[in-house]
Amino acid sequence: MSIIKKIVTFKPGFNLRVIVGLISVVGFLSACAIVGLGDLSKALGAQDAKYTARSIEAGAKVYFEQCARCHGADGKGIDSQGPALNSIAFLGKTDAGREVQKSQRILDIGWVGNLDSYIRAVTTSGIPLKSSNQWEVIHPAFGQAVGGNLRDDQITDVSRFILNWAQNPATSGTIDSPKPGAAFVPKPTSAPLTPEQEAGKAVFLKNGCNACHAIKGVAQGNIGPNLSAIGTDAAAIITAADYKASQGKATTVEEFINESITAPGVYIAAKCPTGACPANVMPPNFKTTIPDADIKSLVAYLVSLK
Amino acid sequence: MAIIGKRLVNQVKTTGLKATVAQRADETFQRLTTGLSWDDVRGILRGDPPPKPNPRVKPHTEGFWFHIRPTFYHEATTTLYPTFRLGLLSALFFAIEIITGIYLMIFYTPSPERAYSSMIDIITNVPFGMFVRDLHRLGAEVMVVVVTLHMLRTFITGSYKKPRQFTWFTGVVLLIMTLGLSFSGYLLPWDQLAFWAVTIGTSMADAAPGVGPTVNLLLRGAPDIGAGGLLRFYLLHVVLLPFIGIVFLAVHYYKVVRWGISLPPEMEAVGEDSARKVSPDKRVNFLPDIATNEIMYIAIAMAILAISCATWYRAPLETHSNPLVTPNHTVAPWYFYWLQGLLKIPHIIPFLPADIANGIDKFFANVIGITPKVLWGIIVGPLVFVALAVVPYVDPNPSRRYGQRKIMLTIGGLFTALILYLSLAGIPTGVPITGFGFVGGAPSAEIGQEFMPDEGDGNLMRIPFDQMVVGDYQVTADANVANAPELNAIIKELYYDMQRRMNTADPNGRKLSADTVAQVKIAEIQPDLKQITLVINYTDDQTSAAQEFSKFKFIHRDSEH
Secondary structure (H helix, E strand, O other): OHHHHHHHHOOOHHHHHHHHHHHHHHHHHHHHHHHHHHHHHHHHHHHHHHHHHHHHHHHHHHHHHHHHHHHOOOOEEEOOEEEOOOOOOHHHHEEEEEEEOOHHHHHHHHOOOHHHHHHHHHHHHHOOOOOOOOOOOOOOOOOOOOOOOEOHHHHHHHHHHHHHHHHHHOOOOOOOOOOOOOOOOOOOOOOOOOHHHHHHHHHHOOOOOHHEEEEOOEEEEEOOOOOOHHHHHHHHHHOOOHHHHOOOOOOOHHHHHHHHOOOOEEEOEEEEEOEOOOOOOOOOHHHHOHHHHHHHHHHHHOOHHH | OOOHHHHHHHHHHHHHHHHHHHHHHHHHHHHOOOOOHHHHHOOOHOOOOOOOHHHHHHHHOHHHHOOOOOOEEEEEHHHHHHHHHHHHHHHHHHHHHHEEEEEEEOOOOOOOHHHHOOOHHHHHHHHHHHHHHHHHHHHHHHHHHHHHHHHHHHHHOOOOOOOHHHHHHHEEEEEEEEHHHHHHHHHHOOEEEHHHHHHHHHHHOOOOOOOHHHHHHHOOOOOOOHHHOOOOOOOOOOOOOHHHHHHHHHHHHHHHHOOOOOOOOHOOOOOOOOOOOOOOOHHHHHHHHHHHHHHHHHEEEHHHHHHHHOOOOOOOOOOEOOOOOOOOOOOOOHHHHHHHHHHHOOOOOOOOOHHHHHHHHHHHHHHHHOOHHHHHHHHHHHHHHHHHHHHHHOOOOOOHHHHHHHHHHHHHHHHHHHHHHHHHHHHHOOOOOOOOOOOOHHHHHHHHHHHHOOOOOOOOHOOOHHOOOEEEOOOOOOOOOOOOHHHHHHHHHHHHHHHHHOOOOOOOOOOOOOOOOOEEEEEEEEEOEEEEEEEEEEEEEOOOOEEEOOOOOOOEEOOOO
């Protein structure tokens, strides 16, 4: 008990107070100095590296949840799904953070910013143009700002993860865009419709064609054949054997489309969205219900779909 | 200017240059020290006894900072007991929090888009940023401890009694402010820890009958915590609560000076307050004794705090908050464990059979019409502070002598023990003995949580990067991967952890099946990035079906887990 009493009634003398106080002040100042000198030299950099590393870890998680499905777990791309990211063509090459080979992708599309800003832009808002017709899947817009599910910091993380491949990008086995050896051809934006084609589009909608036929961006019908590229498809059909064996007499694309509208029974297309096309479903009386001028513009519109 | 110059010239002419300079220097010196001459200060620094009349009281009448301090203390209050300097330290930590807080405010933006990246900036790019954040966080936790001890000390020495009842009352308000400041600061880093701890805290307000949803909406600014909630907590943290705190601190301190620091109980006649009646031979002057004493304690506290933050202490920062993912084992801050324990009543009563406890739950829900959560968390929880606040007004005993306060000291002791027990019971691992409130899933998931937790670091993540040798490894007692001693050690640790879970049931009565096998898989994903996967194949103890548990983490070379 007497020890406890000594402790609780302890009263440091003046000299002791000054000495202990000074030692403590020196301790406090040296702790500050150690931190300060550390910050000046490389401690901040070490922290920077640590949190960049954790950002890459978080980015890996996002990549495997969202991106690997199309770009592949190894980042080498999946044919007809998504192009390679882990590729020397896409990433170029960096050595210790310094760019030693420029990204071909950036050069191809004439992107003004760097690869990081390109990756962020595409991840956030989707691909700005359908750069070649190699890819059927359009890049989704992942950014929360445009209705996606990734926060800005997650997009930063995933960009850091992708760029982490640039130290040693894959040089083979990658599905690059454009395909290796092929020239990069930006897909031309489709020409605007002529007044007659525009009128034909109105005829298409007014007469309910859209109930059964799909045209990309215009109609979603799924009973009859998809007409999104009928201008191209028709050219193939009229030379095909099964058409020649049918009662069809068309020799040009215009004639074929006209015939299909006015006499739908003569040739039944083979492929419809839900399987083989059914016969006797398309009304046979459009020749009488739609004025000839309207049919003409409708044909002109459909021919333009390629 | 001309007049001053003329006077100076005249003075030099009459007294000589040397005397003039000495006189002018002393004048300036006395202005700075509010009344102490150089000789006085030298006397103070040399520890000389004060001359008579004592010039060292001059700053107390001349200067603002000294005038709010008493000129002398009673000798009996200058030893470690009875104050233990806890009031001084509480004020010191409040000051540290304000200063470090202002520094952090410069670099912080209270918006969900920027808050977390502000934290990263503070840690990685702001000079002293991480240090100041560590000081702020550690200081806050220590402040809770110091304030609580300060109150406990005041209770034990009976210093809340007449005439200091209101001092005690303001002290209880300051305790609430301390907890409120600490809690409101919890949300600001906007990481998972912050987001979910505060979601849990505010959801308790939601359960309050009648006003609960409104209070919750006011706090969060929306049904869920988002931009509005973050801004509100920020404003609470940096404006409202500090403002109330400073106001009550001023009142509290004024009362302390007005009534003096209470003497040790045994030195006073019962019912008498003699702290202000100090005979001259018992007086200890503020200058230099009390001042140097305080400076010493402040210096020691600051040094310990600063050295801690420069060496071992790191304020936690988890991953960015994600409202869609609740990490396993989310907990409230430790100083609210007692409240969590309170919510588990009656299940925390030792040796109370579970049937009876469940019966009490049902009785509350069906007969009284409120759930125990509401009763204990919303009604009884705040009542604890009300009970504390009214202590001096309901304690009828005028005596401060320990021997004459057996009832009150017993109540105090039981109360302290109860709070400690409730805190223990509030820990997510469950109540001692009964294990009620144990938060845990299947044993396999618990292994995953222990070795690679959702947030924070586990042992599997701490293996040095170079020892994460790519390959698939069976978890056995004799793991033997070449050149990877730490990997082997962790695999062995995993093995023994599994053995333990096979042999002893957790508080929910669940065991790991005896046929369980586990694998650790390490794959290289990128340069400097590896994926470590834990796969556990077991037979589920509830459905008897073969199950596979798998969990993975990505580990970068520089991430320092």
